[in-house]
Every structure is written in structure tokens, then in C-alpha cells.
Amino acid sequence: MNGDEQLLRGRVYGHDHDDPHPCALPHRTYAALTGGPLDGLLLDITGWRADEIDGGVALQTELGRFPGGRALYDARPGETRGPGPGVACRLYHSGDTP
Template identity: 55%
Template sequence: MNEEEIMRGRVYGADHDDPGPRPGRVYRELVGGPLDGLLLDVTGRREEELREGAALATELGAFGSGGRARYAPRPADPRRWDWRGDTP
């Protein structure tokens, strides 16, 4: 995914009135699962955190409100985070 494609995406947790990514920020593309296609702002996260991935709150997953979708970096392309399942 090139910079132009990234700049067209919607950002997880962003306001619906201003959903786009911001210049100078660092993003990861979420692939699969309930948040497929969204970008996650990882600006300022430590390398250890980036290797671990994230459990992101969503109402769209298997556990509904209060559930989380787990995403982790793709080994061949850590800029893309693949869905690993839902958790309560």
C-alpha cells in the first residue's frame, strides 16, 4: 500500500466528520475481521507494542458491545495487521 492509498482510508476511532489520516502520522492497515480496511494510528508507539499488535474495541465483533478485535502484524509486511479473532 503506497502513501496515496493510505491517505484515502478511514482511521479507527476518528470522528466521522473528519475520518481521514493526517500527514506526519504513522498508520497500520487493518486486514480482515470487523475493522477490515480501517487504518490504526500507531504514532509514538514503541517497537515492542508494534510487534504485539492490539486488541481494539468494537461493537461489530463476535462479542458485540464491549468486545475487542485482535490484530497483529503480518510477518511479511508489518505495515498490515491481520485479524486474529475476537475477544470479550
């Protein structure tokens, strides 16, 4: 695991490493990002509807195949989700886009 990957592990997407609260908060609901350039990060999905989660996300990152592009993460059909708070589901890397 390189230095960038270690900085990201357990942190919430969109929070800087020097943010006073870069990690998960107990009253929020998260999806764990699995694989790809954002592996190990949590995505705050508090308040998201099931169809929003199932539709997947395109997250901007400098760490992907296209710096400044987006890493694509999708839910797997049939995979269960917890009710939250905490980590309720996983989203899996499915590719990168400029």
C-alpha cells in the same frame, strides 16, 4: 461490502464518521487493519515502538463477533515495516474476544 464497512474504509480507528478529520493525516504513521470487523480502517501508531506493534492490539468495536468486545489484530513475523509517515505496516485480524 455493507454500509458499515463502507463508512469505515480509509478512516482512522477511533474517529467518528462525522469527525472533521476522520481520515489519515500526512504527518502521522498508521497500520492498516486487514480482515475482520475493522477491515480497511487505519490505526494511528505514531510514536509506537517496534515491540508495541509486534505485540498486536485488542480494539474495542461494536462490529465484531461480540458487540462491545474487542477485535484482535497482530503483526506477521518477518513482515517489513516502512519508516512512516503514512501506512507503515499491516495488522491482521486474528480473532474476537468479549
